[in-house]
Amino acid sequence: MEVVYIKPWRCQICGETYLGSEAPDRCPYCGAEGENVKSAAYYLEYGKVEMSEQSRKDCLEALRLELNNEKFYEKCAEEAENQISRAIFKRLGKQEGEHAEVFEDMLGEEIELKEEVQIPDNDYDRFTEAHEHEKMAIDLYLAVARRAPEKRVKDVFRAISDVENEHLIMSNTFK
Ligand SMILES: [Fe+2]
Ligand SMILES: [Fe+2]
Structure with a gap:
């Protein structure tokens, strides 16, 4: 054997x-x-990253975005119309949750979202909104990857923008 x-x-x-x-x-x-x-x-442990003020602001914005998307996808999974859309929303929500943790580790702090997250009432519109969320994230993350002076910040934003791109493709395919 x-x-x-x-x-x-x-x-x-x-x-x-x-x-x-x-x-x-x-x-x-x-x-x-x-x-x-x-x-x-x-494996290299980076932990909290020393950052410029701009990068810190960018990480906070990214963290807010990820937490918001995590909640959005969790709600979409709860209300999903079939097992495939449920599986996709669930997976996207879990990944956004992981992304949020990455930004929390880099910042060395956690935040709490106060706003309630609303979702559309059908899967088609949920995927359409998911597409908008992912596009916004990709635009921000690519801009940060370009302007950040810190290598770790660049690497993380580039890698995560690539994941959001996968999410974008998924949200288009299954609409
Ligand atoms: Fe994400
Ligand atoms: Fe990972």
């Missing part, structure tokens, strides 16, 4: 550990591309 060795892989963006015989295509937690998931032995 062939012996398969299970190894720990760790995502350099969200810090979560994946166990498997091979590295995953994408981080199963935050959705970051596989190149960000390395053998756990090479």
Whole structure:
């Protein structure tokens, strides 16, 4: 019998550990591309990042956006019209939650959303709104990746903008 060795892989963006015989295509937690998931032995702990005032503002805005999207997708999953849209909304919500944690770690603080999140009354309109949310996030994250002076901030925003791009494609495909 062939012996398969299970190894720990760790995502350099969200810090979560994946166990498997091979590295995953994408981080199963935050959705970051596989190149960000390395053998756990090479993992670098960044923790709170020293940042310029602008980057701090950008991270706070990103955190608010992620928390808002997490709530939005959670509600969409609760109200979903079928198992496929439910699965998609659930997965997107979980990934946005992971993204929020990444920004909290970088900032070294947490915030609480006060606003209630409203969702449209059917899946088609929910996917349409999801598309708008993701587009907004991508635009902001790419701008931050360009202007941030800190390498870690650039890397995180670039990796997460790529994930939001995946979300955008998903929200278009299943509409
Ligand atoms: Fe990750
Ligand atoms: Fe996100």
